[in-house]
Amino acid sequence: METLKLKYSLKDGDFSNAGNASSNIKKNLKMLGINAAVIKKMVVSIYEAEVNMIAHANGGVIEVFIDEEKIKAILADVGPGIPDIDQAMKKGYTTASEEVRQMGFGAGMGLPNIKKNSDDLKIESVVGEGTTLTITSYYKS
Amino acid sequence: MRTIQNLLEPLQAKLHSGCTDAAIPEYAFGSDLMSDVLTLEEEAPMLITGLANTQSIRTAEMADIEVVLIARGKEVTEAMIDLAKENDIILISSPFSLYKICGILFQNGLKPLY
Numbered sequence A: 001m002e003t004l005k006l007k008y009s010l011k012d013g014d015f016s017n018a019g020n021a022s023s024n025i026k027k028n029l030k031m032l033g034i035n036a037a038v039i040k041k042m043v044v045s046i047y048e049a050e051v052n053m054i055a056h057a058n059g060g061v062i063e064v065f066i067d068e069e070k071i072k073a074i075l076a077d078v079g080p081g082i083p084d085i086d087q088a089m090k091k092g093y094t095t096a097s098e099e100v101r102q103m104g105f106g107a108g109m110g111l112p113n114i115k116k117n118s119d120d121l122k123i124e125s126v127v128g129e130g131t132t133l134t135i136t137s138y139y140k141s
Numbered sequence B: 001m002r003t004i005q006n007l008l009e010p011l012q013a014k015l016h017s018g019c020t021d022a023a024i025p026e027y028a029f030g031s032d033l034m035s036d037v038l039t040l041e042e043e044a045p046m047l048i049t050g051l052a053n054t055q056s057i058r059t060a061e062m063a064d065i066e067v068v069l070i071a072r073g074k075e076v077t078e079a080m081i082d083l084a085k086e087n088d089i090i091l092i093s094s095p096f097s098l099y100k101i102c103g104i105l106f107q108n109g110l111k112p113l114y
């Protein structure tokens, strides 16, 4: 199988569309016949990260690369960045606004959940420049 | 076999999307926090929530939840119904509180995850 690439742009603060990209990614993974448990873990991770991009940053770009061994999602935003990644990774740590809470998010559980559901999670962040998450599932091994 | 149809009357529930011939799931989970729902490790094919917006349906889609039950008679929007239909999710709403709904479902044999 050749590497399949998917790409999505998310608008700033547009909660009404939060999840559209993750939904399309899920449909593509299903079409490829990938195991349902693998798909669920991966799309839960991508969805958490997609919501974060809308909730905490100014939208951004999601790219997904699928080949025979792995599914890799790169979510890059040009938001405020994360000053202390270790702190952000702690369960319960959140800076979510009231609006975000009203959407059912802001429990500080997203990043730890991505970590739990992925085989590899890389977070790169520069304050004032943005954040990039790279989430990988080695689904064949 | 007991189906979703059998739950509509005790819950005084309204069906917004999907078909009520589906079997009642074995397990259910209730929460208004979507990030809580997304951390579930076991399958809970039914979600009871007070969160009446598209994110509750999106969360159901991502977490392989088949039935979403909106509590407290909150308005179910067209956008929620469209999304539920697109993803074959059964969407129902009940005027009762989350607590009362969970009590009724428990009496009807639905099991908790934890």
Ligand SMILES: Nc1ncnc2c1ncn2[C@@H]1O[C@H](COP(=O)(O)OP(=O)(O)OP(=O)(O)O)[C@@H](O)[C@H]1O
Pocket (backbone or CB within 6 Å): A048, A052, A053, A055, A056, A057, A077, A079, A080, A081, A082, A088, A089, A093, A094, A095, A096, A104, A105, A106, A107, A108, A109, A110, A111, A112, A131, B035, B036
């Ligand atoms: N893309 C991002 N840009 C800037 N800050 C972020 C980003 N993602 C996460 N953060 C910061 O890390 C914190 C923790 O994120 P996490 O996803 O774990 O929880 P949350 O989004 O606040 O709540 P939940 O995910 O449970 O709905 C956020 O509150 C925010 O301060």
Ligand SMILES: [Mg+2]
Pocket (backbone or CB within 6 Å): A048, A051, A052, A105, A106, A109, A110, A111
């Ligand atoms: Mg989050």
